Amino acid sequence: MDALLERLRTGLPAEALITDPDVTASYAHDMASFCEAGAPAVVVLPRTVEEVQHVMRTATELRVPVVPQGARTGLSGAANASDGCIVLSLVKMDRILEISPVDRIAVVEPGVVNATLSRAVEEHGLCYPPDPSSWEMCTIGGNIGTASGGLCCVKYGVTAEYVLGLEVVLADGRLLKTGRRTAKGVAGYDLTRLFVGSEGSLGIVVKAVLALRPRPPQQLVLAAEFPSAAAACDAVCRIMERGHTPSLLELMDRTTVRAVNAMASMGLPETTEALLLCAFDTPDPGADLAAVGELCAAAGATEVVPAEDAAESELLLQARRMSLPALEAVRSATMIDDVCVPRSQLGAMLEGTAAVAEKFGLTIGVCAHAGDGNTHPVVCFDHTDADESRRARESFDEIMALGLALGGTITGEHGVGVLKKEWLARELGEVGVELQRGIKAAFDPLGLLNPGKLF
Template sequence: MEALLTELRAAVGADAVLTDADVTSAYQRDMMPLAPSGSPLAVVLPVSTEQVQAVVRACAAFRTPIVPRGAGSGLSGAANAIDGCVVLVTTKMNAIVEVDADNRLAVVEPGVVNLDLRGAVEKHGLFYPPDPSSYDWCTIGGNLSTNAGGLCCVKYGVTTDSVLGLEVVLADGSLLKTGRRTVKGVAGYDLTKLFVGSEGTLGVITRATLALRPLPQAPSTLVATFDRTADAGAAVARVVREGVVPSLMEIMDRTSIEAVERYLNTDLNAGAALLICQSDAGGEAARRELAVIEQVCVDSGAALTYATDDLGEGRDLLTARRAVLTALEVYGAWLTDDVCVPRTKIAELIAGCERISAEVGLRIAVVGHAGDGNMHPTIVYDASSVDELERARTAFDLILGLGLALGGTVSGEHGIGRIKREWLATEIGPVGLRVHREIKQALDPENLFNPGSMFAR
């Protein structure tokens, strides 16, 4: 494939084409340990849309697969290389092209780090809502490709809810511009939403126009502990029924609480479950919202509630939630799942995970975004043990099956990637899978964009 490498070097420069196996191995996979990966022919790092177009055209001429990749923070294997592919890394395309404060939008390249965008727009009194747990290093391109969520989804939605338009390089190297800069617009098919969450299987996103919101007030925080998981689940359902929409509502099960207490050397005084809520409505409005939530928690059987409008205290309380995965590393490697169930089924999912934990003989901690039912059961195992890895894989699948049985979905925000292809087929059925394949065939007839991710063609 030397001829292809020559064209790639001409397109992006010799220094931006990596072929040393010791270097390219760092780009082979994302953060999902179970997903298969291969050895790429090369890793290319373009700095412009024009360079991306040139790379795509060169790969098309040689019928070489392209795997688009951001920072590699994904948890589904969607950015994993396959043998002989070209991994197209967008991290050097990291310009915030424009912040239009009057129209509350930003235009960015895919390599912009989520936290950097948030910091840049805050200077204009604005707010970019999507906040994945890896927001301090994940990139907007990866967020777009997987339709990432985060802790604030309950009020602000997932990534697609903040996207106005895209620029996408298609399989023939042409540049498609979707969407708009206006608040409203219904001209034609909604191609923007088609590409958001497509995991690089339909094209390479090179620019995005993102909707911004006014910067919220500093959040007020409420924590509630429960001696029974069912009571915590009932509280979540009642909060929703009351019509209160907090900016954050997170839940931790007993296993998560124990891990965090050990890691942070603290006592959370929680029995079976802990609920953390925040309101960014500000002032009296926030106090009213949290008062309603607190009363619901008390009525649902909370053992303890505590509310504060002190920003430092609130940050400290939220640290417990954000520290769960790090805390679990004390026990071994972790494998985090991603299922979304109706909010009324959260307690049943946690109870089911306890049964699966006992069945496979591995620790499973459940944390998640209670406000939208998106749970992250996390399986802890010994990475050096083949047996424990297989049991972790079994638990992973059992949890997905449980989520579907409870009326949920196999992915709330991490995507399908290479680890959940069979589960996608199960969830959407043969007609849904056929439509997916027909869309893929229409936009990528040679099947060169991330083949094997989401579904097999």
Template sequence: MSDLTDRLAEGLPPGAMAVDPDVTAAYRSDMADFCPAGTPAVVVFPETVEQVRHVLRTATALRVPVVPQGARTGLSGAANAVDGCIVLSMLRMNRILEIDPVNRIAVVEPGVVNAELSRAVAASGLAYPPDPSSWESCTIGGNIGTGAGGLCCVKYGVTSEYVLGLDVVLADGRLLSTGRRTAKGVAGYDLTRLLVGSEGTLGVVVRAVLALRPAPAPQLALAAEFPSTASAGAAVCEVMARGFTPSLMELMDQVSVRAVNELGRMGLPESTRALLLVAFDGPDRVAELAAVGELCRAAGATEVVPAEDQAESELLLEARRLALPALDRLGTTMIDDVAVPRSRLAEMLEGVAAIGERHGLTIGVVSHAGDGNTHPIVIFDAADPEQSALAQRSFDEIMALGLELGGTITGEHGVGLLKREWLARELGPVAMELQRQLKAVFDPLGILNPGKAV
């Protein structure tokens, strides 16, 4: 321990390292309640690329594991410490280095908060579309590590579609630059896409070149109440089949609606079995919203309430963003992240409800309905061993259901610790072998975020 801290201190300024157990304990885990976390030997807060390189060179020399962290808002245990590791907190590398309106790019350090970047580029009439629910606190580095999505994925896509290039410090301290600043580029293997979603197991991101878009018009939203998840799912399919491209299409079940009302006093209709939120931001948004409202009614909606202005629209979207913290207040949560084809969304929701009923557990579901990404949240008492076992069984059954319906075990939260054993079931032995070989090329000693993902 003293050798590690002494050697780290040689290349770090005062205040860049913490060994006090009361401090290091705060950096043991992310927001996944049901994942094990170890005790770090030291937490390092680098401010420059060279300091990150020094930490990785030291870790390689001493064979010490390194766990990169952002804001620790992740939900899969990917940022959880392992015993005796160096936690590498990137929060102090939080500068927006460049905003280029002509080339529509931003160059940022990994500790930049998603919402802060969005506000900064808005001053130039631009937007950075990926918007996870935790956008006011999650960092770009964390978004890149998990391949994060968000509420507007249905129209604008996920993080991987906006990362043009990366500077990454490898396990041995070498600095790798990938990608480009240009609108197009196909030179060599796409290492940038490989690194996005790698959860800190291949390298530490220290700089990112991000694509920007022209800022869209303000969203107009509607809320549609449905008597069943089947009718809500039918509405989603009809909206997409008719060629509409909403900027947002979110689905909340009755459990999540009631939880949001309790937390935020939002006044949402608690009698509904499924609440669909749909928004448009294009020039024809008023007409599109009206047309979608009619489709919802035809699919069985008992009530369709369009927002009258942007303020009402933002209130509806805030209700959706409150869903996860609201459900988290009901007990310990295991948050799933299963994506299925849109056409199987209703089957997924009905299957999750059946699993909850079978095991006597409350399971709330919120969904990015426009791209089939569901977030079933299993709520249980962690102090009760029987409930904990039932929660784990429910969680596994939900993932198995997602795969059975032609889906994936994670749409945007990543694998981390929570879903590691399920990765092999989805990918198969050939793909897993290649993934492990790639890991060994980037990190031959296995010191980068060990035990996560592959």
């Protein structure tokens, strides 16, 4: 410990090092349940690329593991510390270095908060589409590490589609530049995409070139109530089959609607079994919403209510963004699953999840990026009750098994981290895991970067 701190101090200002165990303990984990976390030896908060390089050179020299972190809003334990590690928190590297309306790019450091970037580019008539539910807190570096999605991904796509280039500090302290600033480019292997979703296991992102889009018109939202989750999923299939491209297509089941009302008195219809939110940011959103409203009615919607203005639309979106915090308030703990299935299997996924909830006698609310088939079953349980905690973990595993059986994936946007290591191996298979471990070894031969995650 003394040798580590002495070596770190030679290249870092005193304020960049945290050694107080009461403080370092607060950096030990993200927001996931059932994920082990160790005690870090030190927390480092660098402000420059050179400081990050110094940390990695020191770690390599002394063979100390390094756990990169953003805002720790993750839900899979990917940011959890290991015993004796250096926690490398990038939150102080929070500068927006460039916004180019002509090239439609932004160049940012990893600690920039998603919402901060979004508001900054809006001043230039642009937008950065990826918008995770935690967008007011989560950082761009964290978004890149987990390949985050968001509410608007049904039309605009996920983080991976907006990362054009990166600067990455490798395990040995070397600086790697990947990708480009141009609209196109196919020079060599796509290392940029390789780092997106790698959960800090291949290198430390210290700069990102992000693609921007012109700011779309103000979107309008429609809310449709359904007598069953199956009917709501049928409406989703009809909407996509007819070629509509909503800017948002989200689903909240009855449990989620009631939880949101209990938390914020939103006045959502508690008699509904499923609430579908659909939005358009087209030049004539009213016409698009009317067409979708007819499809919802044909699928069995009991009521279809289009928002009259932007204020009503924003209220509905706020209710959806509140879904996870509201479900977290139902019991003392939650496990938030992240299973993505083909849209055609969305109904089967929700019906199967309801059966799992009944089997284990638990409250499991589901909110979903329905347009992508990305479901978030939230298992609510009392963490002080050993039997209930066991049932929660078993139900979580059954939901992931269900997703794979339906042709889906164990994670659409939250990542693997610690929580889903076993399930990643099941999804990838023996050959897939072997090759991915080989990639990890090429970038991090000593295994110092975020050890114990993914594999």
